[in-house]
Amino acid sequence: MKPFTALTLFAGIIALASADNYACHSNVTVGCSNSASTPVVCHSRYGGIENVESTIQSYINLNLHKSYQYLLLSSFYNSYQKNRPGFNKLYRDLSDRSFDDAIDLIKHVTRRGGQVDFRAISQHPNSIAQSRLKLEEDELHSLGIALDIEKTLTADAGHVHYQSTHGRPHDPQTAHYIEEKFLHKQADSVRKVSGFVNDLSKIMNQPDPSLGIYLFDQYLEKQ
Template identity: 60%
Template sequence: MKLFVALALFACLGSVALANNEEYCQNTVITACSSSAFSGNSICNARYAGIDHVEPEIQSYINAQLAKSYDYLLLATHFNSYQKNRPGFQKLYQGLSDRSFDDSIALIKQVTRRGGVVDFNTRHESSGSVSTKRGTLEVDELHSLALALDTEKQLAVGATHVHSRATHAADAERDPELAHYIEENFLGKQAETVRKLSGYANDLAKLMKVPDPSLSVYLFDEYLQKQ
């Protein structure tokens, strides 16, 4: 009987302690996350490490990815016309357009996951901003490959800049998680795309060193369809 009373008393004391602890935690959260504290400096968010310093570079890179996706879409449309009729080149540029758009969505999710907000009404510039100046996109097959190669190199440099900004900044501005994300999802992929397009451009340039390169271009387009 005495043992039962002791256990009951211990359980009651534990319940009181738990209730007091829950009340304390609740009061702390209410204080920290009150409506007046959500003006921008609240601790109840997903922001930490150097996200404040890297976020402008990431948003600039998102804008560049979207712009390049649109440019690639125009190239795909150009080669899909009845005048050009190059389904292989159309497939190549449609794939690059889709990839750049998907990368933009992935970056937006990454920014919001880290507590940021992507604002397309504000133009974000940084020292590593990717150029979005457009020349004419109604070009021939070889020049289109050169244009795509330049574009991918610009995107690769932009990704490298974001990675460097997140890695080599001062301690308070450093963000290893973002650096790892960029390295894992962008740097290797961009390097592979640059290598592929440079190979395409050099191969086609060699094939076109004939008096009438129309057959060479046709066969190269057939090759692109199979990739």
């Protein structure tokens, strides 16, 4: 009796699995058809990506905008008048990082079945076309600008994380991605740049800070 019961149960499981497989196959076949009247269901969108996609779009734009600002600062300190290779290197590295972060965010959106609207980037108030940056600042004030940029990037990463966890439905995969890729790194960056600001402010308070600024620039070049 037991072998018969086991065989019946096994056959039932196989039948259910087969039915599920055929049902899935049928749905995929219909959903992926090229008919204009058929709703598209063959995509990688799931969870709460709709609730956070526009926020990620804004964060992409912010990273591109800040990358451009850092590039301006880098070029300014690379001129023959300023000749600060250490500051040039610092701001070029930060520019490259923000640009790479924007590319990574674009990949995240497309991986989740979304699209990035580059027209929105060009029309956004924080777009590159709208960028305004005073380049007449000295080294200390330029570091103050960098610290403000890093805190802005950190705050916006936190906003994306908040939207991912508090939206309904929430999107845990995006929340984990932002936490792993951005929040930890931004905390380290804010700490590093704030340290530079405090160190250089002590040097600038000296009667003749020119040698100290030169040595500080050499220190940045070796980082």
